[in-house]
Amino acid sequence: MAGGRKPKSAGPAPPSSTLVLDNGADTIKTGFVTGDDSTTDKAPRVIPNCIARDRHSKTYVGSELEKCKDFGEIVFRRPVEKGSIVNWEAQKEIWDRSFFDDKAPQKCDPSATRLVLAEQPNSLPALQTHCDQIVFEEYGFSSYYRGIGPSFNAYQDIQAVFHTPRTPDTIIDVPAEVILLIDSGYSHTTVTPLLQGRLLHPAIRRLDVGGKLMTNHLTRLLSVRHFDMRNETYIVNEMKEAACYVSLDFKGDLDKTWKGTRGERREDYATGAGIAKDYVLPDSHTRFHGIVRDHEPGAAARARKSAVSTEDILTLRNERFSVPELLFNPTDIGLRQPGLADLVMQSLSVLPVGLWPGLLANIVVVGGNAKFDNFIQRLQVELLERVPDECVVRVARPEDPIISTWLGAANFAKHEHADRLAVTKQEYEEHGAAWVARKFALGLGLDT
């Protein structure tokens, strides 16, 4: 057989340590995986993936943002656009400071390290090539795999996420057999069906609603109704994370938060009906992060009148649920795309019906937006309306949906698949970037 001629020991042994990198548009999730469990990172370090400048013209790169106190009027430069690394000048600076500088917190020697990098599905080939070139030609990693982020999620114990009852001796299959993975991140939301850890490419669908769009939408709503928040993206984002939720009864909640027409006094509006919340804005002297409080009628007006009070209070009413509503009804802002539940159905419609029960019973939601309250419940309810009666629909999110992809990728790095898929620097130099890109596109194939 062809393989018999060259003994395995001829090639360089795979490097012992792996840098696992989930390079998101908002945050980078990163950590090392080594053969030995004691030195392996249990959880990733989360670094903001941006270069920021505050109003005093001080610049923060990546993790330096922790030192920033005053987030008023802060502006960002983000190397990742629409899920792909576009601006390498900025990305390189952030990577350098995190991994390669002398004083870097996660010092890494690329020549003795394998890089496992998560990317979005359906990226542009030109950008993928740029990435490969930088990894090998600039940093010189000894071995490298660029894989689709959602597929890494299959390399963890997915049934634990669903709390599936099982006997203790059950063997956890890695990669998981069937998952319908929904990754709702900063740039967009993707639906990716996975079979044995392999993507079913024809069924991948993307909805261009992500955390950024929702934050900007909230900014716009607040600027029309309350203060001009257009330069306060960071603060609005915090507000979104703290106060927004997915409504299980949109119409009802909307009615409760309506102030009524002229002269009308509605009880629900006056009391807040459990929906209205007061958000105390940071004043950047004593308070650097906002606080959510239960709505107290008249508090905002009193605060405005009295000269003593230093609190700026914003009352959030239907903003709380109409912003995440965009995931389920993007047409609300004129974006002509189907909502998330319809997106799942579109994705399923490409697949044979025999796979539906398996996929629908194993829907996992990862990404920062999964943290919205009631997100998975709403998705489950909407899906139940759309699928045949007999289908079991289970939707779940991992404990921390943000680092889930990284955890999966870390398990992947220990799995034998990583050795099969990774490309060495030698191979890159021998065959070129296009070969590498095709090898990655080919993926695992079918041979397990």
Add this chain to the structure above:
Amino acid sequence: MNNFGVIEVASTATKTTPGWAYVPDTGGHPSLPAALQPKNRKRAAARNQPGLSLSDLTARQENKLRKDLEALGRDNQREVNIPIPHKSSTSSRSQKHTPNVRKILQSQKTFANHLDDYQALLALAESNPAAVVNNPLLFMNKPLASSSASGTPAKSASPAAATPPPTNKRAAAAAKRAAAREREEERKRAKMVSLAPPPPTQPEQQTEQQTEQQTEQQTEQQTEQQGDAEMVDVPTTEGQQEEKEVPSYPPDGTVLPAYKKPPPVAHPGDGDPLLVSVVPGFPTDEELRALMTAPPLNYMEARATFGEEGERYPTRVFCEMCGYWGRVKCMKCGVRVCALDCLEGHREECVTRYGL
């Protein structure tokens, strides 16, 4: 069909062209030459549906919508340029870059630029395939398996993307034979032990194009799996009999292994026709193989759109002021508001913008 033959206004455009937008051609304007009018009677009929012109968005509204959506995709309110700060400590790494890297680092292209480039490339490939035959970017997304299976000479078409010569003919033939042999053995084994999940058969196309390394690894796995199978196949005889009666689901020999556990305990209501649930047939092995080896879609194809039937429900409209349902339309500018209170608030803005 409520899109008047004009689709996708808002978000596919990646560049703003000020003062320009798609507007629905409602026809019937006397100054227009007849050639612009649709010949298709069906289409004309669809256009003349009553009520369409009312819900129709004006050019101004379309424009505003598109601009709004673009603004929602921005990182900062204003365009800002944050230069890379100078490092205080000089890095130990050398500052020399290879030409490729230098080009990438200096590139100031945005995602929209890259997307336009890619679309232009695809358009060119469609209109003039000869011009892009050497462009590796076009074939990059297509995995090797699909190109060899469909018979398109993608490999030879892109010499820049020099793939390693798979294996020579003899080796390929040998691999094929070996695979066939293995399959034969598997079948025998499967007959003997109906319980053990048989290792999935190797697809032929794989053997044709796999590299030496892959072959080696596969053989290793094969041996591993054989070992596994032998270990599994010593269950008690009762278990064997029990499971033989149960049709496995999905059937053995598929990409997905069969359900191995004993079925749930029988229930007196099992035969009740009212409780029978319909289980769709499991896809065949070939279907699954085809799905799992299908090439990735490109960026535009993966974007979700409304299908043929269009949107199922009418678009919801909201009050511009307070976010409640938009039940009233401003007579001047068409903006929706909920009731008189918000309408008054809107009037102030409307008057300052458009005058009385």
